[in-house]
Amino acid sequence: MTRRKLIAGNWKMNGDLASLAELGGIAIAAQNAPGIDVAIAVPATLIAPAIAAAPGLSIGAQDVHWSAKGAHTGCISVAMIAEAKAEFSIIGHSERRADNGETDAQVKSKAEALHAGGLDAILCVGETLDERDAGQAVAVVTGQLAASVPEGAAADWLSIAYEPVWAIGTGRTPTVSDVAAMHEAIRTKLRELIGAEADAMRLLYGGSVTGDNATELLGASDVDGALVGGASLTAAKFVPIVEAGARL
Numbered sequence: 001m002t003r004r005k006l007i008a009g010n011w012k013m014n015g016d017l018a019s020l021a022e023l024g025g026i027a028i029a030a031q032n033a034p035g036i037d038v039a040i041a042v043p044a045t046l047i048a049p050a051i052a053a054a055p056g057l058s059i060g061a062q063d064v065h066w067s068a069k070g071a072h073t074g075c076i077s078v079a080m081i082a083e084a085k086a087e088f089s090i091i092g093h094s095e096r097r098a099d100n101g102e103t104d105a106q107v108k109s110k111a112e113a114l115h116a117g118g119l120d121a122i123l124c125v126g127e128t129l130d131e132r133d134a135g136q137a138v139a140v141v142t143g144q145l146a147a148s149v150p151e152g153a154a155a156d157w158l159s160i161a162y163e164p165v166w167a168i169g170t171g172r173t174p175t176v177s178d179v180a181a182m183h184e185a186i187r188t189k190l191r192e193l194i195g196a197e198a199d200a201m202r203l204l205y206g207g208s209v210t211g212d213n214a215t216e217l218l219g220a221s222d223v224d225g226a227l228v229g230g231a232s233l234t235a236a237k238f239v240p241i242v243e244a245g246a247r248l
């Protein structure tokens with residue numbers, strides 16, 4: 001099964017109107033790589049200006065609430081990001097799980113809300129260093145999937161990002177064989193949860209991806225793309241990752 005690669009950036013709580021200039025170079029790289037998908041998740045305030053700055057580049061959010069509207073101070077709904085013309089949202093990022101106590105059940109509701117609103121979702125899973133050291137990595141990640149992937153989820157709107165917490169922003173990455181082993185475990189679990197659709201679903205790796213290690217990490221078996229934090233903030237750092245994805 002060939003799966004179209006997806007190279008997605010996550011700006012986290014970074015960026016301002018001036019930094020949208022970076023999107024120009026990224027949009028050109030995306031145009032030059034028609035065989036893959038390129039997307040950037042920006043802070044919610046930058047969604048509309050990012051689309052204006054780089055029409056044609058897929059722009060998304062980093063989180064949504066599961067409810068349609070109401071008394072949820074500080075939160076943002078699927079309809080709100082859709083009105084701003086976002087195409088997708090990241091959900092379940094480990095930073096939101098840690099900072100905001102997000103649960104797998106909430107992440108599942110967010111996935112369902114995005115799909116109901118016609119948007120795509122990138123659902124993040126990943127173990128902490130303590131969990132890996134305790135030999136629990138696969139159990140933690142497959143447990144997150146079991147509790148957060150909606151029944152009947154399909155590859156045309158949901159992707160999974162495996163982001164080991166200890167590899168995020170640290171410059172440390174798992175070995176290629178560790179990544180491949182986890183992605184195989186994820187796909188096996190997805191087959192159990194959603195059947196044959198699992199073979200079409202894109203599994204992204206995230207955590208300290210750079211232009212230097214992208215070719216190796218993206219080349220691991222069952223890796224269908226990357227979710228990139230720090231190195232997505234500038235075209236100079238992100239474009240080489242897009243190019244690496246396009247070469248594979």
Ligand SMILES: O=C(CO)COP(=O)(O)O
Nearest residue numbers: 010168169207208229230
């Ligand atoms: O959390 C990440 C993307 O969502 C990864 O961040 P870094 O690429 O900065 O390690």
